[in-house]
Amino acid sequence: MIELKNITKKYEINKNNTITALKNINIKIGEGELVIIKGSSGSGKSTLLSLIAALSKPTSGEVIVDSKRISKLPDNFASDFRQNNIGFIFQKYNLINSLSVRDNIILPLIPMNLNIDVLNTKLQNVIKMFHIEHKENVLVKNLSGGEQQRVAIARANINSPKIILADEPTANLDEKLSLAFIEILKELKFQGKTIIIATHDPLFFNFNIVDKEIKIYQGSIS
Amino acid sequence: MLLTPEVLTLSILNVLFVIFATIAFVLSVKIYLNWDMNSTNQKQYQLEKYSFLNAIVIKYIFFIKIPLFLFFIFTLDKISNILTGAMCSAGVIDATEYGTYLIVLKILNLYLFAYWLKLHQQDKKDEKQLYTKLKFGIYIALYLFFMVEIALEGIMFYSIDINKLVSCCSSIYSSSSTSAISTIFSLNTKILLSIFYGNFFLIIIFYFFKNRYLFALSNIIFIVTALITLIAFFGTYIYELPSHHCPLCFLKSEYNYIGYLIYLLLFIGTFYGLSVALLKKSRKNYKISLIFNSLYVILLSLIIIVYYIKNGVLL
Amino acid sequence: MSSKINIYLVEYAINSLLRQKHKTFFITIILTILIFLLSSVFLITNSIKHELNATLKSLPEIIVQKSKAGRHYDIDIDMADNLLNITGVKSAIPRVWGYYYFYNSKTNFSIVGIDEYEEQYKDTLEKIATTLDFSKDSMLIGKGVNRIMSKNYYKEYFNFIKPDGSIKKMEISGVFSADTELESNDMIVMSINNAREIFDMPSAHATDIVVKIPNVDEIATIAQKIKQQYPDTKVITKDDLKISYQNIFNYKSGLFLALFIISLFTFFIIIYDKLSGLSSEEKREVGVLKAIGWRVEDVLKAKFYEGFIVSFFAYLLGLLLSFAFVYIFQAPLLKNIFIGYSELKPSFELPFVFDIQTLALIFFLSVPIYIAATIIPSWRSATLEADEVIR
Numbered sequence: 026m027i028e029l030k031n032i033t034k035k036y037e038i039n040k041n042n043t044i045t046a047l048k049n050i051n052i053k054i055g056e057g058e059l060v061i062i063k064g065s066s067g068s069g070k071s072t073l074l075s076l077i078a079a080l081s082k083p084t085s086g087e088v089i090v091d092s093k094r095i096s097k098l099p100d101n102f103a104s105d106f107r108q109n110n111i112g113f114i115f116q117k118y119n120l121i122n123s124l125s126v127r128d129n130i131i132l133p134l135i136p137m138n139l140n141i142d143v144l145n146t147k148l149q150n151v152i153k154m155f156h157i158e159h160k161e162n163v164l165v166k167n168l169s170g171g172e173q174q175r176v177a178i179a180r181a182n183i184n185s186p187k188i189i190l191a192d193e194p195t196a197n198l199d200e201k202l203s204l205a206f207i208e209i210l211k212e213l214k215f216q217g218k219t220i221i222i223a224t225h226d227p228l229f230f231n232f233n234i235v236d237k238e239i240k241i242y243q244g245s246i247s
Numbered sequence: 248m249l250l251t252p253e254v255l256t257l258s259i260l261n262v263l264f265v266i267f268a269t270i271a272f273v274l275s276v277k278i279y280l281n282w283d284m285n286s287t288n289q290k291q292y293q294l295e296k297y298s299f300l301n302a303i304v305i306k307y308i309f310f311i312k313i314p315l316f317l318f319f320i321f322t323l324d325k326i327s328n329i330l331t332g333a334m335c336s337a338g339v340i341d342a343t344e345y346g347t348y349l350i351v352l353k354i355l356n357l358y359l360f361a362y363w364l365k366l367h368q369q370d371k372k373d374e375k376q377l378y379t380k381l382k383f384g385i386y387i388a389l390y391l392f393f394m395v396e397i398a399l400e401g402i403m404f405y406s407i408d409i410n411k412l413v414s415c416c417s418s419i420y421s422s423s424s425t426s427a428i429s430t431i432f433s434l435n436t437k438i439l440l441s442i443f444y445g446n447f448f449l450i451i452i453f454y455f456f457k458n459r460y461l462f463a464l465s466n467i468i469f470i471v472t473a474l475i476t477l478i479a480f481f482g483t484y485i486y487e488l489p490s491h492h493c494p495l496c497f498l499k500s501e502y503n504y505i506g507y508l509i510y511l512l513l514f515i516g517t518f519y520g521l522s523v524a525l526l527k528k529s530r531k532n533y534k535i536s537l538i539f540n541s542l543y544v545i546l547l548s549l550i551i552i553v554y555y556i557k558n559g560v561l562l
Numbered sequence: 563m564s565s566k567i568n569i570y571l572v573e574y575a576i577n578s579l580l581r582q583k584h585k586t587f588f589i590t591i592i593l594t595i596l597i598f599l600l601s602s603v604f605l606i607t608n609s610i611k612h613e614l615n616a617t618l619k620s621l622p623e624i625i626v627q628k629s630k631a632g633r634h635y636d637i638d639i640d641m642a643d644n645l646l647n648i649t650g651v652k653s654a655i656p657r658v659w660g661y662y663y664f665y666n667s668k669t670n671f672s673i674v675g676i677d678e679y680e681e682q683y684k685d686t687l688e689k690i691a692t693t694l695d696f697s698k699d700s701m702l703i704g705k706g707v708n709r710i711m712s713k714n715y716y717k718e719y720f721n722f723i724k725p726d727g728s729i730k731k732m733e734i735s736g737v738f739s740a741d742t743e744l745e746s747n748d749m750i751v752m753s754i755n756n757a758r759e760i761f762d763m764p765s766a767h768a769t770d771i772v773v774k775i776p777n778v779d780e781i782a783t784i785a786q787k788i789k790q791q792y793p794d795t796k797v798i799t800k801d802d803l804k805i806s807y808q809n810i811f812n813y814k815s816g817l818f819l820a821l822f823i824i825s826l827f828t829f830f831i832i833i834y835d836k837l838s839g840l841s842s843e844e845k846r847e848v849g850v851l852k853a854i855g856w857r858v859e860d861v862l863k864a865k866f867y868e869g870f871i872v873s874f875f876a877y878l879l880g881l882l883l884s885f886a887f888v889y890i891f892q893a894p895l896l897k898n899i900f901i902g903y904s905e906l907k908p909s910f911e912l913p914f915v916f917d918i919q920t921l922a923l924i925f926f927l928s929v930p931i932y933i934a935a936t937i938i939p940s941w942r943s944a945t946l947e948a949d950e951v952i953r
């Protein structure tokens with residue numbers, strides 16, 4: 026369960042100038058829900074996701090995940106929290122092009138220094154789940170856009186997180202690939218994961234997978 | 248003044264240390280004054296970032312300081328070849344009035360740095376980071392100690408006079424010398440040894456009682472009794488010479504560098520013994536301390552036994 | 563913090579180095595060159611010191627020279643008998659030796675005269691004395707001398723030009739080798755009378771007198787006694803020589819080290835500059851790593867591994883190259899700086915000396931310094947705001 030209480034996030038541009046990216050946000054997201062965050066460019070969607078992922082800290086207010094106050098965590102504990110709970114899917118995939126599919130997918134596991142067998146089991150699980158086992162040792166830069174997307178999703182899922190965050194996941198995809206992505210979302214939702222997507226792609230509403238829709242306008246929920 | 252390549256190397260690294268330690272010092276002062284875990288402003292985030300920099304700088308210095316300490320002793324050994332009269336590093340340490348203080352301070356600082364790292368480890372384990380203010384406060388003090396050490400080292404190398412005749416270790420550590428160390432030899436060996444083994448026995452007892460303060464105290468005293476008996480008694484068996492009382496000669500290759508093993512065991516054993524009182528007590532620290540102290544006692548006792556078996560008599 | 567080495571992290575660090583091929587290559591090359599130069603210098607000085615020490619060991623405890631107006635003068639051989647009267651002196655042997663400048667090859671040979679019946683002051687000479695034919699005008703020569711003489715077509719004999727311009731023809735009866743190359747390389751051994759003739763020295767004179775003292779502790783007192791009894795002499799003890807030699811070398815390598823520090827400092831700046839200019843690509847990568855759960859310390863560790871791998875590799879490579887350069891190729895160019903007067907002396911071989919302390923010294927001058935240069939840039943990139951990448 027994710028809860029945002031009275032969240033305000035300000036960015037200090039310089040001494041006299043601050044930008045208020047989010048104002049008094051209150052959100053509750055239940056376990057297993059799929060939530061869409063809508064809003065025009067600059068409205069604060071990405072900021073909201075980074076707060077939930079403990080990538081940044083609110084100026085005031087609290088973020089609570091599973092009754093744990095994420096917003097007050099020191100950096101290292103925030104990282105541990107992400108490692109164990111969050112799978113991030115970025116807009117531009119954010120893969121390392123000159124590494125192989127395998128090396129990209131295991132990136133989140135590296136700091137854990139796992140036994141090689143455990144690591145391989147986890148790897149095999151996700152590459153089968155997202156159908157890229159035949160490309161395991163291919164360099165990412167030699168993959169098609171759709172395959173890259175699947176690698177990014179596999180990487181987000183390798184540590185079996187409970188929460189998936191996606192920032193504009195379909196912005197770079199054509200319609201066919203977007204549809205494929207939605208199929209994957211369905212599968213993830215079926216597995217019981219909580220999914221939060223920041224997007225303004227109307228495609229998501231053609232399927233009834235969305236539990237909740239949050240509209241942000243200039244930093245506030247409208 | 249002495250300008251061997253070894254001394255220059257030590258100096259270069261010392262300059263590097265001064266730069267980095269000073270950066271960490273300035274940041275530590277900032278953190279110490281302004282740290283506030285509950286604050287969410289930019290300043291606090293910046294302080295958190297600084298705390299990472301400080302930690303790696305201190306780690307860097309410590310992990311280079313350890314091998315560098317050995318290199319320092321090596322260097323003194325080498326300088327003893329140039330100084331007329333000196334046989335090993337002890338003569339070089341004695342060549343100036345700063346040498347002894349420098350060595351003591353160097354060892355003390357190793358203990359302090361190791362303690363700092365332990366505290367740091369402890370601090371990072373908890374979400375509330377309770378020790379952050381404390382650990383950087385301690386670093387501020389540690390910095391001053393460290394700077395004095397580096398200054399002393401510079402002054403020592405600067406004031407060594409190649410043309411002056413220095414004393415050799417066998418005269419510094421002899422009963423006829425007037426130094427403070429020599430009073431040790433007027434003590435009775437039997438009494439000294441009883442104190443040494445008795446002290447070790449106390450450590451074992453407090454280990455079972457798990458009384459952290461008594462355990463640490465007996466470890467502090469053990470550092471002293473161990474060093475005294477090492478110079479007065481055990482050392483002579485390593486040299487197989489009843490009159491040779493040098494705590495540094497056995498670091499040389501002639502004695503298979505056994506001195507490094509001896510001091511390492513003593514350092515680890517007593518350091519963990521102390522950390523039981525200064526940090527949260529943990530079973531692991533108790534255990535490591537006891538194991539290494541025991542190894543120390545066993546090793547030295549073995550040296551005596553082996554000597555007795557080989558020669559049939561004691562010195 | 564677990565102290566166990568994380569192989570995956572090492573693998574990541576290596577991959578990351580390979581991804582930035584040009585940068586890695588550039589840094590490794592510069593660092594390797596610096597380490598190579600530094601360790602070559604130390605290997606050469608070590609070898610020369612080793613040779614010198616071996617030579618010094620065979621040196622007499624005390625050398626007595628006559629000095630007049632601050633200059634070295636021939637000494638009366640009668641004095642040797644007087645010196646023997648001092649208690650503690652085992653023997654006092656007059657020596658005749660000196661340098662002969664061979665104009666054609668612009669080198670100096672050192673000529674040593676030995677007496678058939680007297681005890682020799684050095685073990686090496688003892689052996690040579692048995693092979694020299696004292697009845698003829700013949701001599702034994704060192705390897706270096708032999709090389710130079712044969713180059714100038716003197717294969718069976720050599721013509722010395724005496725101070726008065728006349729010629730002294732000496733037969734070459736053999737080539738010898740001694741314990742250390744440095745001492746024997748430029749040496750010519752002949753009978754003491756022939757040596758006197760070539761130097762134009764009166765027969766009751768010698769170059770100096772060597773005094774042997776069995777008890778090391780007595781050297782200093784005896785030296786003082788001689789000085790008191792013969793104020794016109796210069797008394798040199800073995801320790802004096804040893805220390806002054808060592809100082810010369812420490813001074814020379816110290817000077818070099820000073821130059822090295824300057825280049826190191828420059829290098830430090832270059833590295834710092836190279837590493838702190840983070841490309842947007844790198845920023846993005848660190849951001850992604852943190853977003854997927856890496857701690858600041860994990861990033862720092864990866865950067866540390868990178869720095870350590872580069873510098874340690876450069877350290878090993880530089881060391882290996884310099885070993886080859888010094889001991890296989892005999893350090894062309896560099897050797898001359900340290901032997902200084904090598905133009906005047908026949909060249910000699912550098913003996914192989916392996917000294918852990920030197921390796922430690924070079925290590926401390928390279929790896930920790932490189933890593934120090936990486937600390938702040940690594941910290942900068944590790945603590946970048948990660949939320950920027952997800953926008």
Ligand SMILES: Nc1ncnc2c1ncn2[C@@H]1O[C@H](COP(=O)(O)OP(=O)(O)OP(=O)(O)O)[C@@H](O)[C@H]1O
Nearest residue numbers: 036044046064065066067068069070071072073953
């Ligand atoms: N690090 C920062 N420093 C200063 N201002 C920032 C920073 N990050 C975000 N902002 C500002 O906060 C506001 C919200 O930004 P955010 O990235 O959350 O918008 P968004 O809804 O994701 O937009 P888009 O649809 O373009 O991705 C913007 O006005 C942006 O300029």
Ligand SMILES: [Mg+2]
Nearest residue numbers: 070071192953
């Ligand atoms: Mg955005």
